[in-house]
Amino acid sequence: MTSLRKAPTMADVARLAGVSPMTVSRAFKRDTSVSEATRDTIRKAAEELGYVFDSAASSLRSQRSDFVAVTIPSINNANFAETLRGLSEGLKDRGLQILLGYTDYDIHEEERLIEQLLRRRPEAIVVTGGKHTPRARRLLENAGIPVVETWDLPDAPIGHVVGFSNAAAVRGMIDHFVARGVTRIAFIGGDADRDTRGTDRREGFVAAMQAHGLDASRLIAAGAPPISMREGAAAMGRLLESLPDTEAVICVSDLSAFGALTECQRRGIAVPEAIWIAGFGDYEIAEVSVPALTTINPFPREIGAAAASLILDVLDGRQSQPATVLIRPELLIRQSSR
Amino acid sequence: MTSLRKAPTMADVARLAGVSPMTVSRAFKRDTSVSEATRDTIRKAAEELGYVFDSAASSLRSQRSDFVAVTIPSINNANFAETLRGLSEGLKDRGLQILLGYTDYDIHEEERLIEQLLRRRPEAIVVTGGKHTPRARRLLENAGIPVVETWDLPDAPIGHVVGFSNAAAVRGMIDHFVARGVTRIAFIGGDADRDTRGTDRREGFVAAMQAHGLDASRLIAAGAPPISMREGAAAMGRLLESLPDTEAVICVSDLSAFGALTECQRRGIAVPEAIWIAGFGDYEIAEVSVPALTTINPFPREIGAAAASLILDVLDGRQSQPATVLIRPELLIRQSSR
DNA sequence: ACAGACCGTGTTATCGATAACATAAACGGA
């Protein structure tokens, strides 16, 4: 299985095919002038030798790595997975691969990760969120490549931005609830500021409630972000016991909202009759659950697609100034709040 | 933002620090003999210049890439995410990074991906599943690096294996059902063989039913794998209409099982009183949903951890023969089937 | 006090692909 002889190089392929290494190099690229016959001979020679192109050597010489670095908080998250899908579909036609890393919702981990990723000399880098350590910020600023911050609207963007205001999105939901006469509203979220988008949503909740002159103190901390279904359920239990007159609860994500819903089901509390529940993210579960969950769709796929097209524009010289693409989240009122 | 002057190299750092490039190189590695004072001077010089290590050059010269390639069917899947976590935790102490690619449950896409990944000269490669195109198989066999196939027990392993029999796992569930007197059992799965683990589960269902002398024809095709909650719900609707006397349904995953459960809820059909539902994977939703779902825990984290430790053993020369690590999935009987 | 081991650092050559330049042959329009 493990071959002991050295792996073949382009020179070996060239020798077998009876051409120069340069011609082999050309044969492996598109849009380069090599006759079909030669290309075929080379392909066969490569296949026969079991030659596999060496990107390290190629990158070093050409100073192009052909990949785009991406950081996301967690791989196990349908929203970020969609963003990634939008990104990779937008980039793959150009032969750009994605080099992925996840931060575990920790900006220090993000700093380490960004440095690791930059060592591979990506053509561009897409990061989730707009809050970074000072060093991470410096690294991104000095990288000399397009930087796209997503899922957020940073106060001082590093480069390009594709995002939305998490706070404003939650405010829209509260405005809707208040207009329907529901005012005793609680918020279930994480107990730390690791998840900056979660923090923005909580702060958006507080600000919006205060703007309406309402009590913004019904805040339930459900644990370290990201909040799981289980933690959402536990938090709902505490809410029902400590503040039983709560009329509606907004959860930091659909997963915790679903957990909260199940806790109501276990306790025989009717949703939406006794209490309204809403989430964030428009995960599949929000549409499928019974009752379906009111939520906010942040168009994660579009975020990725927009970031990809921004990157291509910059790389092709069609865009030189830092741009901000504003995503407009959509409020989806479902059975859990009516 | 985008600096125009060329990025600094080790030579620049060396000049500023007043040492040779080789010493800078050593200072960037652990376990190399450089005095603390020199190391510090170099670190400061690097920081001042904004130097970022170039892995392409390093890999080319040292012939070591310091990463392990991993293919998974989908990034948006809690099971594979856990396997990935087990892998990266096992590998990170050794400074091995993960280079990830996803196949979209398509072995042709897997072939392309494997070639792309091998171009980066990984130290080892971990693939999900044991079914590959002939070319992919050849690429893996000739790669000259440890190969680990996971989540499966291939008939003809390429190298190492960390997995279990999907068919046998389903059989265990059926045995349990039959022992409890439930015999009219249906299976909800995908309508194509893209997802080979899903196919194995379906075939395991058929074989086990036949072994019990039972009708194995209650097969509902829910769409192209992977099956979503929505598709699980739709399939359940069709099952309830076409075969209303079904006593239990096994779904290819917990997500489709949950979808099936919600369809019952929408139709006012009591679970488990009127029909039992079971899934596969022990996703969080299976534990949290009301009723909680009977399922099978395949210990995804352990799969990743075992693959990681196998790789380290091979790289350190502690293991030379291809090994198979057998994972023993656990049947979890919950409210949805009792 | 001295041989041998060890430590910290420098010098030189090299990993494998390809940018830049060069060239021979084929082509095409006046």
Add this chain to the structure above:
DNA sequence: TCCGTTTATGTTATCGATAACACGGTCTGT
């Protein structure tokens, strides 16, 4: 027919880090 252009290919030097080897200085044990 001839020259400018295009097409297909070759030659040389190079990307940036580091393996291999070398070497002077310090330490250790007898």
